[in-house]
Amino acid sequence: MSLTLRAEWEKVRRLTTPRVVVAAILLITVAGALVAQLVGSDDPASALSNGTLGLDIVALFATALFAVWMFGAEGGQGLLARTFTGEPRRGRVVVAKLFFAVAIPAVALTVAAALAAPLVSAGVTDAGGSMTTTELMRELAGHVAQGLVSAPTVFGVALLVGNLAGGLAATFVLLQILPGVLSVSGLSDYGLPIAAEAIFHAIADAPTEIPVGQALAVFAAWSAVSLMLGWSRVRRADVS
Amino acid sequence: MTSPGAVIECQGLTKRYGERLAVDDLTLGVPEGAICGLLGPNGAGKTTAIRMLLGLARPTAGVGRLFGVAPGDAGFADVMRGVGAMVESPALYLNTGARANLAIRAVALGMSPRDPELDEILRFVGLADRSRGRVRRFSLGMRQRLGLALALLGQPRLVILDEPTNGLDPAGIVEIRTLIGTLPERGTTVLVSSHLLAEIQLMCDRVTIIDDGRLVADGPLDDVLSRATRRGWEIRTPAGGAHAAADGLKAAGLRAVVASPTSVTIADAAGVSGRTIVQALATVDVEIEELRHEAPNLEQAFLALTQEPPA
Numbered sequence: 001m002s003l004t005l006r007a008e009w010e011k012v013r014r015l016t017t018p019r020v021v022v023a024a025i026l027l028i029t030v031a032g033a034l035v036a037q038l039v040g041s042d043d044p045a046s047a048l049s050n051g052t053l054g055l056d057i058v059a060l061f062a063t064a065l066f067a068v069w070m071f072g073a074e075g076g077q078g079l080l081a082r083t084f085t086g087e088p089r090r091g092r093v094v095v096a097k098l099f100f101a102v103a104i105p106a107v108a109l110t111v112a113a114a115l116a117a118p119l120v121s122a123g124v125t126d127a128g129g130s131m132t133t134t135e136l137m138r139e140l141a142g143h144v145a146q147g148l149v150s151a152p153t154v155f156g157v158a159l160l161v162g163n164l165a166g167g168l169a170a171t172f173v174l175l176q177i178l179p180g181v182l183s184v185s186g187l188s189d190y191g192l193p194i195a196a197e198a199i200f201h202a203i204a205d206a207p208t209e210i211p212v213g214q215a216l217a218v219f220a221a222w223s224a225v226s227l228m229l230g231w232s233r234v235r236r237a238d239v240s
Numbered sequence: 241m242t243s244p245g246a247v248i249e250c251q252g253l254t255k256r257y258g259e260r261l262a263v264d265d266l267t268l269g270v271p272e273g274a275i276c277g278l279l280g281p282n283g284a285g286k287t288t289a290i291r292m293l294l295g296l297a298r299p300t301a302g303v304g305r306l307f308g309v310a311p312g313d314a315g316f317a318d319v320m321r322g323v324g325a326m327v328e329s330p331a332l333y334l335n336t337g338a339r340a341n342l343a344i345r346a347v348a349l350g351m352s353p354r355d356p357e358l359d360e361i362l363r364f365v366g367l368a369d370r371s372r373g374r375v376r377r378f379s380l381g382m383r384q385r386l387g388l389a390l391a392l393l394g395q396p397r398l399v400i401l402d403e404p405t406n407g408l409d410p411a412g413i414v415e416i417r418t419l420i421g422t423l424p425e426r427g428t429t430v431l432v433s434s435h436l437l438a439e440i441q442l443m444c445d446r447v448t449i450i451d452d453g454r455l456v457a458d459g460p461l462d463d464v465l466s467r468a469t470r471r472g473w474e475i476r477t478p479a480g481g482a483h484a485a486a487d488g489l490k491a492a493g494l495r496a497v498v499a500s501p502t503s504v505t506i507a508d509a510a511g512v513s514g515r516t517i518v519q520a521l522a523t524v525d526v527e528i529e530e531l532r533h534e535a536p537n538l539e540q541a542f543l544a545l546t547q548e549p550p551a
Binding site for chain 1: 291297321323328331332335343348
């Protein structure tokens, strides 16, 4: 592992926010599945969606929060100067941070989904349905992927804005307001939420709203544009 | 002119923010093993110059090099592994401990986060017993010590410190001064900016003075002092009398500078006798409370170099 990756890993390991995010992912996912199983449902489809609701919510918000935090927290506290004096090759720092912005939520969500799987399965069975292990795994993996789709774009926004508060505000606009605007404009097929949902459904072997290829292209385009804009700012900006 | 083999060198280093020139054509060199003081009034461009040297700010023109390598050049990252820096107030992870802050820096330097040097350096800066407490609860002085520890970790060949004694009590200032004084013995070159001129005079063997972004003086401390001050005079007046005294002295052709509401200094006083001064002050009817012939000091040199000379 390169020094830059090791340095970023050391931050992830020692600082509070990653621990809180990982704990929240595990707790909310498992608690959501547990509550759904305890409340029960007569309909297997409802039991499945209720059991994965916690995973859905935490996947989106925790991933977005973590992606903003990976860069924005340092930008707002003068810590970026410390990071860049340790590793002046800013591209390496950005790549290492992006790697962990995706990898940490991915691992945490996968573990959380694995922990919640027996509860979700039991809920579906209690509701009179049945799912093979493969079907359940694909369903949960789809939810994890859906949550992670926004991570590179949100990370790019954090690069562009440069601090935690601004990054979170911009992320809210990006994930909550912009899809509405695109929908009103008849452009919702080019928004991240539709792409994320299509990717989820493709993994879960369900019908997709838009073709998977289009969904991947939309995901790639949003990620690329956001990361390029963010990088163009970070590459040249004076750091205080 | 920069000297060959200088650890720090700037050639025409310039930074412009819009219409404002923060650093203007700065050319200087700091040789290996020196403790160089970087002086200048607030807003003179000291921190901007340091940030350009460290690759944190992009020069508008010119170049700054550390060990002959400029930011953006191949090898600059390797050079920076041998450079410890504290720019302005120390940037710290507040929700974790002092040792964790050092561990993060240690890994970035290629050291083990369990390297014994981490504990040694915490003892060195007097934070050994607070190594695990959250930095958020540290006083300003403790944060400053931790910032210094971060800059010194990994036994760097060059340490750049921006106002390292900010927030420290007098005993802490003496400790830091002593500590900085020992660094050249380890082969470390030091660039330290401070507004505490007496401290700079006590710890540095070279000084660089900048004002309005421009280089005013640069060289060995004794040379700058002798060039800027020779033997000076200090005149103490009753409250409010300093400006009138300065006017009278300037009218007599002397290079007088108001140092405070009750004191005027004449930095460049070669051949100026006490009688001349008394006669000049008599013409403006200013009472003299004390007239003192001084040895050159950095404060005097600084004032003489950074305040406008008499018309």
